[in-house]
Amino acid sequence: MTAKKANKIMSLAEAASLVRDGDIVALQGMGTQMSPLAFVRELIRVGKRDLTVVMIVGGIGLDWLIAAGCVRRVIAIIVNLDEFGMAHAFRRAVETGEVVMEEYSEHQLLSRLLAGAYGLPFLVTRSGLGTDLLAIHHETLRVIACPFTGREVIACRALEPDVAILHAHRADAYGNVQFFPKPIWLDVDVFPRAARRVIVTVEEIVENEEIRRTPIHTGIPYFQVDAVVEVPYGAHPCSLYPFYSFDRRLFQEYASASRTVEGTRAFLEKYVYGPATHEEYLQRVGGAEALLRLRQWA
Amino acid sequence: MVAIAREYTIDELMVVTLARQFRSEDIVLNGTVSFIPVAAILLARATHAPGLTWVAGAVGVDAQPEPLIGNTLDPTMWKRCVMYLPQEHMWSYVHRGVLETFCIRGAQIDQYGNINNTVIGDYARPKVRLPGSAGMGDMGSLDKRIFIWTTTHTPRTFVERVDFRSCAGYLDGGDSRERLGLKNGPQLVITNLCVMDFEPQSKRMRLKSVHPGVTVEEVQAQTGFPLIIPKEIPRTEPPTVEEICLLREVIDPHGMRRREFRSASGRE
Numbered sequence: 039m040t041a042k043k044a045n046k047i048m049s050l051a052e053a054a055s056l057v058r059d060g061d062i063v064a065l066q067g068m069g070t071q072m073s074p075l076a077f078v079r080e081l082i083r084v085g086k087r088d089l090t091v092v093m094i095v096g097g098i099g100l101d102w103l104i105a106a107g108c109v110r111r112v113i114a115i116i117v118n119l120d121e122f123g124m125a126h127a128f129r130r131a132v133e134t135g136e137v138v139m140e141e142y143s144e145h146q147l148l149s150r151l152l153a154g155a156y157g158l159p160f161l162v163t164r165s166g167l168g169t170d171l172l173a174i175h176h177e178t179l180r181v182i183a184c185p186f187t188g189r190e191v192i193a194c195r196a197l198e199p200d201v202a203i204l205h206a207h208r209a210d211a212y213g214n215v216q217f218f219p220k221p222i223w224l225d226v227d228v229f230p231r232a233a234r235r236v237i238v239t240v241e242e243i244v245e246n247e248e249i250r251r252t253p254i255h256t257g258i259p260y261f262q263v264d265a266v267v268e269v270p271y272g273a274h275p276c277s278l279y280p281f282y283s284f285d286r287r288l289f290q291e292y293a294s295a296s297r298t299v300e301g302t303r304a305f306l307e308k309y310v311y312g313p314a315t316h317e318e319y320l321q322r323v324g325g326a327e328a329l330l331r332l333r334q335w336a
Numbered sequence: 337m338v339a340i341a342r343e344y345t346i347d348e349l350m351v352v353t354l355a356r357q358f359r360s361e362d363i364v365l366n367g368t369v370s371f372i373p374v375a376a377i378l379l380a381r382a383t384h385a386p387g388l389t390w391v392a393g394a395v396g397v398d399a400q401p402e403p404l405i406g407n408t409l410d411p412t413m414w415k416r417c418v419m420y421l422p423q424e425h426m427w428s429y430v431h432r433g434v435l436e437t438f439c440i441r442g443a444q445i446d447q448y449g450n451i452n453n454t455v456i457g458d459y460a461r462p463k464v465r466l467p468g469s470a471g472m473g474d475m476g477s478l479d480k481r482i483f484i485w486t487t488t489h490t491p492r493t494f495v496e497r498v499d500f501r502s503c504a505g506y507l508d509g510g511d512s513r514e515r516l517g518l519k520n521g522p523q524l525v526i527t528n529l530c531v532m533d534f535e536p537q538s539k540r541m542r543l544k545s546v547h548p549g550v551t552v553e554e555v556q557a558q559t560g561f562p563l564i565i566p567k568e569i570p571r572t573e574p575p576t577v578e579e580i581c582l583l584r585e586v587i588d589p590h591g592m593r594r595r596e597f598r599s600a601s602g603r604e
Contacts, residue, residue: 069409084563116468121407132465143473145427165474168504168516174459222395224423279411
């Protein structure tokens with residue numbers, strides 16, 4: 039963790055070098071919302087391997103990473119493409135044993151991450167009593183008796199990701215990160231506090247003075263952040279409300295392409311390996327005209 | 337005198353039946369791809385349960401969105417809400433029982449209302465990897481009144497024993513849920529064929545009513561375990577003209593609720 043009040047602005051490639059093969063990577067994303075997908079495309083292009091990806095709700099970025107062979111293990115409560123259906127690369131990889139799925143209920147995973155964020159060995163929950171989730175996680179979930187009442191609770195072992203990757207509305211060069219509105223989803227709230235390193239991509243880098251004028255929007259302070267990358271439309275095809283909506287057309291294209299291994303590969307060629315830069319990617323998904331449409335969601 | 341609708345479809349009947357379960361004092365949140373529950377919540381609020389609080393997508397408290405346009409977790413659903421509920425606060429309300437009602441569907445449902453949305457086959461090497469337990473892994477164990485809905489009433493969905501228990505229903509039946517210290521549990525199962533509840537002693541699934549044109553024999557044939565079948569099985573209470581008008585013209589004019597009938601697998 040870089041406590042320094044220093045300039046942390048990097049390129050996508052520089053920031054991607056902070057992720058090592060084998061890392062536990064906490065990746066922001068909530069269905070079709072707020073996911074650092076430009077960064078995910080960079081991770082795929084540089085060919086990261088053996089990652090453990092933590093997402094509360096696994097989505098399209100995770101499915102791409104799996105299809106590209108970057109992932110060994112997934113820690114999540116659900117993986118799908120929201121209203122667009124199954125995450126097929128995920129499904130195939132778990133069915134063949136290529137990727138291990140470590141599934142939790144939402145509050146179990148939150149408890150693991152909060153324990154990490156507090157530096158505690160575990161936190162307890164009642165979520166999942168009576169389910170088979172307890173039987174598959176002997177190393178991370180154990181039923182214990184409350185020392186005060188004797189009542190059964192589940193101890194959820196701390197989880198500290200090596201690196202958290204998020205996409206936000208704006209930040210200054212030091213890594214004071216602002217959201218509009220402030221963080222609501224669990225990953226935005228807890229990932230930066232539980233992780234050892236934090237990489238944030240933003241729509242816009244602003245002056246430190248602008249942050250000081252609007253501290254009510256700051257969700258992550260500079261002393262938690264290691265890298266800041268300016269990537270307009272960095273969540274595309276996911277949304278970053280209120281700036282832009284998700285790209286229904288691209289979600290649909292991926293949902294049908296990913297039904298086969300060949301289709302998935304062709305999609306990655308076209309949208310991930312093909313464009314050399316983020317700007318080229320934005321051209322390929324329709325350029326200014328298509329992006330303007332996404333801005334007019336309301 | 338309440339006017340009964342003459343023409344209505346199964347999706348409309350399912351929404352109306354679910355809506356009638358909600359009470360004015362309820363605080364209800366919805367999960368992902370939940371068009372039928374969201375339409376039902378909005379319908380209940382517009383009719384018999386004006387005091388009902390909806391937490392849209394588990395975030396937008398008392399939201400007042402325009403007609404349903406898709407994606408039940410999307411911020412477009414949070415419009416005109418009074419607060420964006422931070423998710424950690426949401427979980428404290430869920431644990432303390434402030435939020436007590438939840439709707440769930442899944443790929444497999446057994447005779448005691450346990451639900452599987454994790455795997456078909458073995459967990460480590462599944463025949464089919466399903467999306468995952470998500471909120472149902474929590475809600476089943478946190479004393480919720482659970483309403484189960486599915487648009488695929490088949491022996492593949494209604495199985496004697498779920499391959500994986502993602503959501504705790506009445507576990508092994510009888511008092512097994514109670515013995516574990518879990519309160520409430522599944523209340524009702526609303527499908528494309530019928531409505532079922534749970535017999536109070538054994539906690540086995542029991543046929544309550546059949547939808548128009550559906551026979552008791554057909555329901556049993558499409559269910560992979562023996563249902564408790566009382567002597568008299570009424571027809572599912574039809575919608576009123578008011579309910580159908582509100583649903584078609586105000587709440588869901590784009591027919592988002594029908595998207596849940598698109599995939600026959602119930603796995604999405």
